Amino acid sequence: MVVAEVPKLASAAEYFFKMGVEGKRFRPTVLLLMASALNVSLPGSVPDAVANFSNELRTRQQCIAEITEMIHVASLLHDDVLDDADTRRGVRSLNFLMGNKLSVLAGDFLLSRACVALASLKNTEVVTLLATVVEHLVTGETMQMASTSEQRCSMDQYMQKTYYKTASLIANSCKAIALLAGQATDVAMLAYNYGRNLGLAYQLIDDVLDFTGTSASLGKGSLSDIRHGIITAPMLFAIEEFPQLQEVINRGFNDPADVDLALEYLGKSRGIERAKELATEHANLAASAIISLPESDDDNVRISRRALVDLTNIVITRKK
16 A cells, blocks of 8 residues: 655655554554454355455455554654654664654655545445544644643543553554444443543553663663653553652653652552553453453454453563
């Protein structure tokens, strides 16, 4: 889908795909598993008609996976410019190599290609869902940039921002997969709830790893969030135990001594443990959504659902 008339733009837009920086392709994997988990044949269907419908449906659902990945990578390109990042998951960021302007344009180009692909599906509800995702990405980034000291230290604000920046994309994409399959509203909402809770669990663990992981394993500088003044779940839980930590946070971490002091408070608290516990809660909710799907005798459906449940454990036990 990433084809551009200008070679330099094409090269920029394809950069992260070719470098394999998103090598795990987490979101497309989830969506293709969700497609298999929900594509249940109707009783009495004619085999040939079912086969033709299934092939066409799979192509349309795969298109959703591709669109989702393009939106995701576009957001990474824009985020790296906003954060003035030099690396992304162990490789040089596009803005470092080609400059901010081309990086922004590459992100815009990916979004435009995603929109064209989305329009080709000719499903108004699906278009609305993924258009809302783009709105959420912008809203979440703005919340992070423009928050007050009080908002930065609010768990409710953090969870809302995390939904917008991370979970909305996978949640609404899972719902889109269900809608394309012609599933009922309640099933579509179970798919949405799976994606929402999986996305929240993923980000919570990401925030934990920013404190506990090493630069080599994460592909980024450890403590990158706190050094950028971004307050995440582990530190928010630490504030509940040590309210004086908020005064340190309010100073903005321009002084390295304040970073050390904040880490000292975090180490004395249960911030890391509580963030992991919250991630586990959301992972369990995601698994519960899959378990609550209507029963099926189809082996492929069962295997895919088992894999989706297994992913919830992988998300909360990962080390990078």
